[in-house]
Amino acid sequence: MLRYSLMNPELEALLKAWDSYQQDKRGEEARMLRSLYDALVERVALAHNRDKGTIDRLVKHSYRRWQQANSSEFPKLPPRA
């Protein structure tokens, strides 16, 4: 399993854009948020001379690791006895 000790700002921006899209509860803004994410993916892909699909798959992979790291950072308190 992968984990991240520090977050690259470029990767963090991608993960946050993907998270905003994923967290849209009503779904009505999902397409717009997906477009913003796609634009960011395109920009990063161009900057690093990679194809968009590779960056997209890398973000999707990293997102779950990021969420798992965040959710385990502050363990929930056990219920009171």
Next chain:
Amino acid sequence: MMRDVERLLASNAYGSVKTMEIAIPTAVSEFDTSLLRAWFEVWIKLANDFRQWEREELIEKAPSAESLATHKRTAATLIRSAHLMQSLMEDPEHPSREFLPEVQGKLLQLQDTWDMIHNPMSDEEAGRLLAEIFPDEPRARGAA
């Protein structure tokens, strides 16, 4: 129930039958809207509950094989039913078009999450790409 209907029909004068003849077309004209609205409301509630479970069980933690199988099956049903609703609502004259953006958005999210969960990049490939593309900061390394 059936007897009530029969009794009502038997006792009806011509005027009452005429009332029924007027009422039926009105009900039928609203039938498709009512059906889609009810379907949409049930579907959106199920999709929201599913996505909440998905987040808690498959995104925020490493999923079990059972959770993965349940997700695959249920997500496929939600995606197929969303396609059906979408095709009905895409009719430009359909009265339930107001729900279309929400259905399209949820469908997109369901498909993307499906891809994220069931078609992931391998840890090895991700580690290599992270080191190449973002070499300075995110340290992707094998955990114990």
